[in-house]
Amino acid sequence: xxxxxxxxxxxxxxxxxxxxxxxxxxxxxxxxxxxxxxxxxxxxxxxxxxxxxxxxxxxxxxxxxxxxxxxxxxxxxxxxxxxxxxxxxxxxxxxxxxxxxxxxxxxxxxxxxxxxxxx
Ligand code: FES
Numbered sequence: 001x002x003x004x005x006x007x008x009x010x011x012x013x014x015x016x017x018x019x020x021x022x023x024x025x026x027x028x029x030x031x032x033x034x035x036x037x038x039x040x041x042x043x044x045x046x047x048x049x050x051x052x053x054x055x056x057x058x059x060x061x062x063x064x065x066x067x068x069x070x071x072x073x074x075x076x077x078x079x080x081x082x083x084x085x086x087x088x089x090x091x092x093x094x095x096x097x098x099x100x101x102x103x104x105x106x107x108x109x110x111x112x113x114x115x116x117x118x119x
Contacts, residue, residue: 038116039063040082048111054079054086055106058119065106065119069093072108079106084115 037057038045046061055077058065068076072090081102086109088094094105106117 035111036114037111038082040116040118042119050111050113052111053107054104054109054111054117057111058106058117063119067107070107072105075105077105077107078103080104080118082116082118084113086110086115087112 033050034047035050035052036045037048037054039058039061042063044061044063046057048057048060055065055067055070065079066076068074070077072088073093075093078094078098081104086104088099088104088109090105090108094103
């Protein structure tokens with residue numbers, strides 16, 4: 001039985017050496033696909049996993065983008081893309097005109113490749 005099937009995994013993590021070794025090997029075999037996100041005004045670039053949340057990626061490298069609702073309603077986290085694109089699932093916090101101009105809501109945008117943001 002592998003560690004993923006072990007019903008006691010959450011309890012045996014610290015005491016079952018065999019399962020811990022299997023888990024470590026599994027994690028080593030994972031390959032993350034990365035993208036580079038550049039924050040133009042800040043002059044900061046970060047490598048992030050594809051699918052990362054844009055607002056959280058910014059926060060992790062010290063770039064603060066305001067965030068209020070976190071679900072794409074208020075528009076506080078709006079940023080403009082200089083290049084690249086994101087997968088954005090918002091709830092009305094941005095207009096079609098803004099989207100056409102390259103604005104996205106960072107709280108509900110997933111990084112889909114290399115991109116540059118104006119902030
Ligand atoms: S924080 Fe409200 S839309 Fe992103």
